[in-house]
Amino acid sequence: MLSGGHHDPHALLGAHPVRGGVQLRVLRPHATAVTILAKGLRTELHDDGDGLFSGVLPMRTMPEYRLLITYPDHPEGYETDDPYRFLPSLGDLDLHLIGEGRHEELWNALGAHPCTHQGVTGTRFTVWAPNARGVRVVGDFNYWDGTGFPMRSLGSTGVWELFLPGVGDGALYKFEIMRPDGSHTLRADPMARRTEVPPSNASVVTRSHHTWTDQEWMAHRADRPVHEAPLSVYEVHLASWRPGLTYRQLAEQLPRYVKDLGFTHVEFMPVAEHPFGGSWGYQVTGFYAPTSRMGTPDDFRFLVDSLHRAGIGVLVDWVPAHFPRDDWALAEFDGRPLYEHGDPSRAAHPDWGTLEFDYGRKEVRNFLVANAVYWCEEFHIDGLRVDAVASMLYLDYSREDGQWSPNEHGGRENLDAVAFLQEMNATVYRRCPGVVTIAEESTAWDGVTRATHHIGPGGxxxxxxxxxxxxxxxHDSLGYIQHEPVHRKFHHNEMTFSMVYAYSENYVLPISHDEVVHGKRALVSKMPGDWWQQRADHRAYLGFMWAHPGKQLLFMGQEFAQGAEWSEGHGPDWWLLDPSYAAEPDHRGVRDLVRELNTVYGSAPALWQQDTVPDGFDWVDGGAAEDNVLAFLRFDRDGEPLLAVSNFSPVVRHGFRLGVPGSVPVWAEVLNTDEERFGGSGVVNADPVKTEQAESHGRRTSVVLTLPPLATIWLRPA
Structure with a gap:
C-alpha cells in the first residue's frame, strides 16, 4: 500500500465486518490523529504507524461516518468523508463497453467527473492503465502526495477508479503510476477535459456550465449535404489571429469579421491542448481539452456558440496520427507502450520525432473514435479536418526499405489505420447529423470520400x-502562377490537369497555412512581377479558385494580400489595413474582392451545387496556352450557367470570342477582379454581352469579350 502498488485498497481501507464488530482503517500519512464521527459516535482510531490508523467498533453494521483528521499544522483538524467507504462509481455497462472498445461516450466514463455518489458530492477519478501495478491520485487537494489516495483496479478492463469526496471544479490533479518494474511516473490524465496553462501540465477537474444558444443553427445544419452546399472556409490560428485575445474576446471580433467577408465557415488549426506553441497545435497531449492558453472549455464553447449565432460553421483540425513523447503525457503511459504501437519501428514517426497510435488496439481506437465524437457533441463542432491521413495509411510512409514490414497480405497499407478511419467516420456521421469530416490526404488513395460499405478496385x-x-x-496551380506570364504557356496543363480527376473525390481547394510558411512565401509574394502585377495575379488566382469545382479554403492574412510569411508569434499584419499606411488601399482592395467573391459565390448555385459531378462543369477553352487563358462553364441543377474566364497574361485581350450555350441570349459581368475598387486597372465589360450566332469552340453560338490583364471575370445570364 505505501509503495503505491496495491490493486485493491478498498479491501484494506474503509469499514469491514469482522468478528466482534466493524473494523475501520484509514491511511493518512503525516496525520497526528484520525477520529471517526457518526451519529452518536466519536471514536479516535489507533495510530498503527506509517500513517495507518485503525480500530474495531463493537457494532453490527457501520453507520455513515466522516473522518476528523488532524495534522501538526492543523491541530483543530478538518472533516471529510472517507473515500474508501464508497462502492465503485463506474457501472458494469461502462466497463463492458470499455472492454469491448465500443464506448462512444468514453469521456463520460474515464477522466475526472464532479458528481454526487451515494449522496455525497465529490469527483470520480478513472483512468485506463492496464500495465500498472498500482495507481494513485495526486493533486492540490492532497499536497501532491498520493500515498493516502490509492485507486482500485476494476477487473480485466485495466480501468482504475476512486471517488474523492469534497474535490470539485477547478482542482488540479495527476495520476501517480507504479510501472511494472516498480518505478513511478507522474502523468496528466489522457481524458482530461481541462488543463493548466502551458508550460504547466496538470489536469484540471471541470464541469460545463455553458448554456447553448445555437439551437436554430444545430437544427438546420443538416438540411443540405455539405458537398451540395456553399462552403467557403477561412482558416484561423486562434492564438495569433489577434495575439493576446481570449476565447471570449475572440467571440466579439471573429464572427463579425468572418461574417463581413462572407465566409460560410472558419477552420481552426488544432485547439486541443499542446505543450509547445511552435507546433501550432499539431503535437497534442490533451486530446479532450481545448487549449487553456485562451480560456476555459466553456469559454471555447462560448466562441463556437457566437459563431453559430452569426451563421458561421466551425471546423477544427483534428490530429489522430501521432502524439509527442513528453514523459508526463501518453508515451509509455503505464510503463509499457500503450497508446503507441509495441513495435518501435511502427511506433516512431520518422518525420516529426513523435509516436504513432496503435490503431490495432481496440482501446486506443476507442479513445480516438470517442474523441472525434466528443468535439462534435460537447463543443457543437461542425466538421473535423483530419491531419496527416497519408502518414496513417501507409506502413512505409517516410521509411526506407528495411525500415518497415508489410501487412498480412504483403502490401504497404496500414490495415489497422484503414479500419480506424472507417469506424471513426461511420460513427461521427451516425451520431452527429450535419457534421463533415475532411481528409488531408496527399496521395492517390482510392475512395477517401467513398462510403465505407462501397468496395473499390483495390479491395x-x-x-x-x-x-x-x-x-x-x-501544388499544380501554385506552381503555374509563380511562373512569369511569358513562360506560363509551357505550364498550361498544370491548370487544367485537375479536371482529369476532379470527380474522383469530393474536394476542397486549400490555400492553407502550410503554403505560406517555412520559406514558401505568402500567396501574393509567390507572384512574379512588380507590386501591381503581384496583386493582380493574386486577385486573378482567387477568382479562378472560387470558380473551380470544389470548396475553397483560404488562410488568414491572404484575404488582404499580406506580403510576409505567417508567424505564430505575431499573426497577420493587420497594420497593412491601417488608413495611415500609404499602401492600405492596395490591401483593402484585395479584401473587398474576397468579400465580393463570397457574396457572388453564395448567390450562384452553379458554383457549388454540382461540385462533385461532371454535369456541373464544361470546358469552353482549356487549351488557350498561347494566350494564358482558361474559360469554362459551371452549371446548377436547373442548367443555369456561369461563365468563368481567367486571363493570366499582363495584356488586355480585345474581341476574345468564346463559345457559349445558345439558351442564354444576354450575359452580364457579375465579377471582375480588375475593377478599380479592387485595385485593378478598370478594364471591364460594363454593358450586357449579347450571344451571337457565330460558331466557336464547338458551339453554334458565342460571345465576344474584353479580357482584362491578369484578371478573372465571371458572367451570368442577364
Missing amino acids: FGGLGFGLKWNMGWM
Missing part, C-alpha cells in the same frame, strides 16, 4: 470522409 471499402483536400490542385 478496400471507402474511408468514409465527406471531403478531401485537393493537394494536387494546390
Whole structure:
C-alpha cells in the first residue's frame, strides 16, 4: 500500500465486518490523529504507524461516518468523508463497453467527473492503465502526495477508479503510476477535459456550465449535404489571429469579421491542448481539452456558440496520427507502450520525432473514435479536418526499405489505420447529423470520400470522409502562377490537369497555412512581377479558385494580400489595413474582392451545387496556352450557367470570342477582379454581352469579350 502498488485498497481501507464488530482503517500519512464521527459516535482510531490508523467498533453494521483528521499544522483538524467507504462509481455497462472498445461516450466514463455518489458530492477519478501495478491520485487537494489516495483496479478492463469526496471544479490533479518494474511516473490524465496553462501540465477537474444558444443553427445544419452546399472556409490560428485575445474576446471580433467577408465557415488549426506553441497545435497531449492558453472549455464553447449565432460553421483540425513523447503525457503511459504501437519501428514517426497510435488496439481506437465524437457533441463542432491521413495509411510512409514490414497480405497499407478511419467516420456521421469530416490526404488513395460499405478496385471499402483536400490542385496551380506570364504557356496543363480527376473525390481547394510558411512565401509574394502585377495575379488566382469545382479554403492574412510569411508569434499584419499606411488601399482592395467573391459565390448555385459531378462543369477553352487563358462553364441543377474566364497574361485581350450555350441570349459581368475598387486597372465589360450566332469552340453560338490583364471575370445570364 505505501509503495503505491496495491490493486485493491478498498479491501484494506474503509469499514469491514469482522468478528466482534466493524473494523475501520484509514491511511493518512503525516496525520497526528484520525477520529471517526457518526451519529452518536466519536471514536479516535489507533495510530498503527506509517500513517495507518485503525480500530474495531463493537457494532453490527457501520453507520455513515466522516473522518476528523488532524495534522501538526492543523491541530483543530478538518472533516471529510472517507473515500474508501464508497462502492465503485463506474457501472458494469461502462466497463463492458470499455472492454469491448465500443464506448462512444468514453469521456463520460474515464477522466475526472464532479458528481454526487451515494449522496455525497465529490469527483470520480478513472483512468485506463492496464500495465500498472498500482495507481494513485495526486493533486492540490492532497499536497501532491498520493500515498493516502490509492485507486482500485476494476477487473480485466485495466480501468482504475476512486471517488474523492469534497474535490470539485477547478482542482488540479495527476495520476501517480507504479510501472511494472516498480518505478513511478507522474502523468496528466489522457481524458482530461481541462488543463493548466502551458508550460504547466496538470489536469484540471471541470464541469460545463455553458448554456447553448445555437439551437436554430444545430437544427438546420443538416438540411443540405455539405458537398451540395456553399462552403467557403477561412482558416484561423486562434492564438495569433489577434495575439493576446481570449476565447471570449475572440467571440466579439471573429464572427463579425468572418461574417463581413462572407465566409460560410472558419477552420481552426488544432485547439486541443499542446505543450509547445511552435507546433501550432499539431503535437497534442490533451486530446479532450481545448487549449487553456485562451480560456476555459466553456469559454471555447462560448466562441463556437457566437459563431453559430452569426451563421458561421466551425471546423477544427483534428490530429489522430501521432502524439509527442513528453514523459508526463501518453508515451509509455503505464510503463509499457500503450497508446503507441509495441513495435518501435511502427511506433516512431520518422518525420516529426513523435509516436504513432496503435490503431490495432481496440482501446486506443476507442479513445480516438470517442474523441472525434466528443468535439462534435460537447463543443457543437461542425466538421473535423483530419491531419496527416497519408502518414496513417501507409506502413512505409517516410521509411526506407528495411525500415518497415508489410501487412498480412504483403502490401504497404496500414490495415489497422484503414479500419480506424472507417469506424471513426461511420460513427461521427451516425451520431452527429450535419457534421463533415475532411481528409488531408496527399496521395492517390482510392475512395477517401467513398462510403465505407462501397468496395473499390483495390479491395478496400471507402474511408468514409465527406471531403478531401485537393493537394494536387494546390501544388499544380501554385506552381503555374509563380511562373512569369511569358513562360506560363509551357505550364498550361498544370491548370487544367485537375479536371482529369476532379470527380474522383469530393474536394476542397486549400490555400492553407502550410503554403505560406517555412520559406514558401505568402500567396501574393509567390507572384512574379512588380507590386501591381503581384496583386493582380493574386486577385486573378482567387477568382479562378472560387470558380473551380470544389470548396475553397483560404488562410488568414491572404484575404488582404499580406506580403510576409505567417508567424505564430505575431499573426497577420493587420497594420497593412491601417488608413495611415500609404499602401492600405492596395490591401483593402484585395479584401473587398474576397468579400465580393463570397457574396457572388453564395448567390450562384452553379458554383457549388454540382461540385462533385461532371454535369456541373464544361470546358469552353482549356487549351488557350498561347494566350494564358482558361474559360469554362459551371452549371446548377436547373442548367443555369456561369461563365468563368481567367486571363493570366499582363495584356488586355480585345474581341476574345468564346463559345457559349445558345439558351442564354444576354450575359452580364457579375465579377471582375480588375475593377478599380479592387485595385485593378478598370478594364471591364460594363454593358450586357449579347450571344451571337457565330460558331466557336464547338458551339453554334458565342460571345465576344474584353479580357482584362491578369484578371478573372465571371458572367451570368442577364
